[in-house]
Amino acid sequence: MSAKFFLFITFTITLFFTFFSETRELSIKQLEERKKADIERKKEREKRGKKSFQKEITIKSEIVFISKERELPPVLSNLDPILDDEGFYGVKLAIEDNLTTGRFVGHDYKAEFHRILIDEDLDSEFEKLMKQGKKFFVVDFNEDELLSLMKIPGIEDVLIFNVRAKNDSLRNENCKKNFFHIPPSYSILSDALTQYLVKKKWKKWFLVTGPDKNDKLYSDALKKSAKKFNVKIKEEKIWDFSSDLRRTAGKEVPIFTKGSKYDVLVVADEEGEFGEYLAYRTWDPRPIAGTQGLKPSSWHRTHEQWGATQMQNRFRRESGRWMTEVDYHAWTAVRALGETITRTQSNDVNEVQKYLLGEKFGLGAYKGVKVSFRSWNGQLRQPILLAAPRSMVSVSPQEGYIHPVSELDTMGEDEPESTCKF
Amino acid sequence: MKLLFLIVAFFSILSFSNVNANLAYITNEKDNTVSVIDIKKKKVIKTVKVGQRPRGIIMSKDGKLVLICASDDDRVEVREAETLKLKYHLPSGPDPELFILSPDDSTLYIANEDDAMVTVVDMNDKMIIDDIPVGVEPEGMGLTNNGKVLVNTSETTNMAHFIDTNTLEIIENVLVDARPRVAMFTPDDKEVWVSAEIGGTVKVINPSSKEVTHTIGFEIPGVNEESIQPVGVRHSKDGKYTFIALGPANRIAVVDQQTKELVKYLLVGQRVWQLAFTPDQKTLLSTNGVSNDVSFINVDKLKVEKSVKVGRFPWGVVISPN
Numbered sequence: 001m002s003a004k005f006f007l008f009i010t011f012t013i014t015l016f017f018t019f020f021s022e023t024r025e026l027s028i029k030q031l032e033e034r035k036k037a038d039i040e041r042k043k044e045r046e047k048r049g050k051k052s053f054q055k056e057i058t059i060k061s062e063i064v065f066i067s068k069e070r071e072l073p074p075v076l077s078n079l080d081p082i083l084d085d086e087g088f089y090g091v092k093l094a095i096e097d098n099l100t101t102g103r104f105v106g107h108d109y110k111a112e113f114h115r116i117l118i119d120e121d122l123d124s125e126f127e128k129l130m131k132q133g134k135k136f137f138v139v140d141f142n143e144d145e146l147l148s149l150m151k152i153p154g155i156e157d158v159l160i161f162n163v164r165a166k167n168d169s170l171r172n173e174n175c176k177k178n179f180f181h182i183p184p185s186y187s188i189l190s191d192a193l194t195q196y197l198v199k200k201k202w203k204k205w206f207l208v209t210g211p212d213k214n215d216k217l218y219s220d221a222l223k224k225s226a227k228k229f230n231v232k233i234k235e236e237k238i239w240d241f242s243s244d245l246r247r248t249a250g251k252e253v254p255i256f257t258k259g260s261k262y263d264v265l266v267v268a269d270e271e272g273e274f275g276e277y278l279a280y281r282t283w284d285p286r287p288i289a290g291t292q293g294l295k296p297s298s299w300h301r302t303h304e305q306w307g308a309t310q311m312q313n314r315f316r317r318e319s320g321r322w323m324t325e326v327d328y329h330a331w332t333a334v335r336a337l338g339e340t341i342t343r344t345q346s347n348d349v350n351e352v353q354k355y356l357l358g359e360k361f362g363l364g365a366y367k368g369v370k371v372s373f374r375s376w377n378g379q380l381r382q383p384i385l386l387a388a389p390r391s392m393v394s395v396s397p398q399e400g401y402i403h404p405v406s407e408l409d410t411m412g413e414d415e416p417e418s419t420c421k422f
Numbered sequence: 423m424k425l426l427f428l429i430v431a432f433f434s435i436l437s438f439s440n441v442n443a444n445l446a447y448i449t450n451e452k453d454n455t456v457s458v459i460d461i462k463k464k465k466v467i468k469t470v471k472v473g474q475r476p477r478g479i480i481m482s483k484d485g486k487l488v489l490i491c492a493s494d495d496d497r498v499e500v501r502e503a504e505t506l507k508l509k510y511h512l513p514s515g516p517d518p519e520l521f522i523l524s525p526d527d528s529t530l531y532i533a534n535e536d537d538a539m540v541t542v543v544d545m546n547d548k549m550i551i552d553d554i555p556v557g558v559e560p561e562g563m564g565l566t567n568n569g570k571v572l573v574n575t576s577e578t579t580n581m582a583h584f585i586d587t588n589t590l591e592i593i594e595n596v597l598v599d600a601r602p603r604v605a606m607f608t609p610d611d612k613e614v615w616v617s618a619e620i621g622g623t624v625k626v627i628n629p630s631s632k633e634v635t636h637t638i639g640f641e642i643p644g645v646n647e648e649s650i651q652p653v654g655v656r657h658s659k660d661g662k663y664t665f666i667a668l669g670p671a672n673r674i675a676v677v678d679q680q681t682k683e684l685v686k687y688l689l690v691g692q693r694v695w696q697l698a699f700t701p702d703q704k705t706l707l708s709t710n711g712v713s714n715d716v717s718f719i720n721v722d723k724l725k726v727e728k729s730v731k732v733g734r735f736p737w738g739v740v741i742s743p744n
Contacts (some may be wrong), residue, residue, distance in 0.1 A: 025518070029524065030610065034516065037516070038516075038537070041515070041537075041539075044555060047557075048552065049591075050552070050591070053555070053592040053595070054590070097558045097579070097642070100538055100555075100557055100558050100576075100579055101557060101578075101579040101580070101581070104579070104581060104592075104595035104599070105585070139679055142619075146604065209694060232699040307559065307577065308600075310517075310535055310536055310559055314536065316630040335578075339580075342580075342597065343597070362600055362620065362621065363579075363600065364577065364578065364600045364601040364619075367669075368651075369620065369648040369649075370600055370620045370621070370648070400648075406647075406648065408644055408648075
């Protein structure tokens with residue numbers, strides 16, 4: 001009897017959650033069903049013998065997406081699958097979006113996907129594509145690879161969209177007029193986070209930096225932001241333990257974090273080698289922010305405002321997984337190109353470049369305001385999401401940070417500070 | 423005979439209006455409810471649970487039916503206006519957001535945000551009769567008085583698609599500014615106004631030449647340009663004013679419908695989204711998504727008179743026609 005009652009209760013609770021869940025997170029099964037329904041609808045439409053609107057094609061544009069095979073770093077968290085297709089579905093969806101618009105204005109788009117293997121030489125593979133006359137490249141490369149790309153003869157004649165590297169040097173001393181940077185730079189991310197922490201009055205930091213080169217760069221950006229927004233770094237440490245923290249974090253972290261009084265533990269650990277293991281183990285009860293905990297980013301699974309729900313759903317339906325930052329950057333790059341070709345009615349490299357850097361360019365990219373490029377360094381100007389693993393906490397720029405041109409320019413290097421010279 | 427019919431019709435309208443007088447129906451996107459407001463009393467008189475993520479809401483011309491886009495349920499709910507009891511569901515295609523009824527209430531045109539389609543539903547047979555592939559994330563729906571031309575806007579493609587409702591095919595596509603949300607024909611059908619949320623403008627299009635004749639921009643001292651996001655558009659029937667909801671700028675712009683010049687900004691609640699007139703055109707209601715309320719605007723005085731708390735994220739609003 002009691003077992004039955006229990007079952008009934010469980011059933012009722014399940015029902016309750018099924019009916020009243022507010023999220024639009026669809027299960028894989030639901031996604032599959034939706035795909036099937038779409039195919040059915042398409043068949044029905046074909047049966048009715050109706051054609052979609054199609055203007056005669058006058059402009060054809062080809063976009064190349066290149067990624068690089070990499071040695072996989074060891075990761076502590078075994079929750080997230082290791083992806084080898086980041087960027088791919090972002091490009092695919094954006095091409096579909098471009099094609100839909102293209103149908104109405106007579107423009108055609110095609111994407112080509114290349115993956116450079118570990119043994120292959122990136123520069124020579126790239127040159128081959130340039131020789132084939134390809135003009136628009138979306139590249140998933142790191143800083144060194146991009147710097148090497150910049151030295152290829154004739155590279156000025158094509159447009160490159162960086163969708164991974166956040167390094168500030170690429171937006172400053174190593175900038176190039178035909179290199180567009182979709183990811184927010186380290187200094188944009190650190191300013192976005194700092195604005196929020198200052199708003200919370202968490203102005204005393206304990207800064208922990210990881211062992212990698214990029215960790216140091218992120219950490220440097222955080223220090224610069226701290227100075228800019230009058231934040232005190234009370235303690236600063238490098239994490240150089242090499243042990244597997246899954247078993248020993250409880251012992252190591254408390255001692256490591258014992259020290260001066262601070263409000264928030266700020267961590268720079270891009271690869272996630274130790275950052276996830278700091279939370280709940282610090283000597284003092286303190287929140288974590290930076291690359292773990294409260295994280296500034298361009299895209300996050302919890303993002304649902306400003307039509308982002310639509311994007312998240314479309315992406316998951318297409319790929320069966322969540323959209324990553326690189327996917328979002330790739331989507332934005334290809335859409336930026338599409339938008340420009342639609343508005344200028346041209347796919348000439350110079351015209352496109354001029355329009356992208358100009359004042360007229362503006363793209364809706366699910367961030368509530370239009371995104372555009374900074375004319376002085378080709379960096380995408382965009383709001384930054386500040387998210388905890390399961391909830392969106394805030395979006396920067398924070399209220400009160402004012403700027404004569406765009407409040408988005410209160411994050412990262414503004415025109416007078418930039419050392420980029422085109 | 424005709425006269426008799428008219429008299430009967432007159433009385434039936436009268437008697438109906440007694441039951442149904444002056445009610446506004448508000449969809450609360452995050453609560454999955456509809457709030458019903460008595461306009462005279464300026465009070466919520468009831469709140470009814472509806473399908474998931476209710477957004478677009480309209481009524482049949484006779485005021486008997488309320489139609490609600492339950493976006494996350496992938497269907498349209500048809501409810502009795504008086505009781506808000508669910509009568510039946512209409513198939514809608516995935517993720518219906520906004521929709522519009524033909525002048526004779528026989529055909530429903532639905533924008534499927536998630537599917538780049540406009541779905542056409544026969545109201546009598548309750549069946550999908552066609553769908554029209556449009557741009558990515560279709561949303562706004564505007565119809566001429568005679569119901570012959572439908573304008574749909576697509577948020578990611580940034581276009582206004584002109585559709586012949588006879589052939590159900592696209593006649594022309596007009597590029598507008600980023601993220602167009604609402605398309606609204608002027609009372610004389612000589613213009614269609616399209617608001618662009620991210621672009622921050624309203625484009626006025628001549629429906630015969632399909633040319634953009636005016637671009638209306640907004641500048642509000644003390645409000646940054648990026649938070650001026652035009653969404654809801656309503657024209658007064660007398661051709662005097664057009665009201666434009668400016669989203670997170672928390673204001674409604676009052677624009678001279680003829681000269682396209684700005685008359686006034688009205689400060690309302692946070693993230694003002696959609697608008698609706700009372701049948702006598704004396705009051706305008708706005709849904710304010712973030713402050714969870716509805717503002718009452720006196721149209722003659724151009725003054726905000728009151729705000730009424732509703733559910734979470736009020737999105738759409740419709741007012742009974744009689």
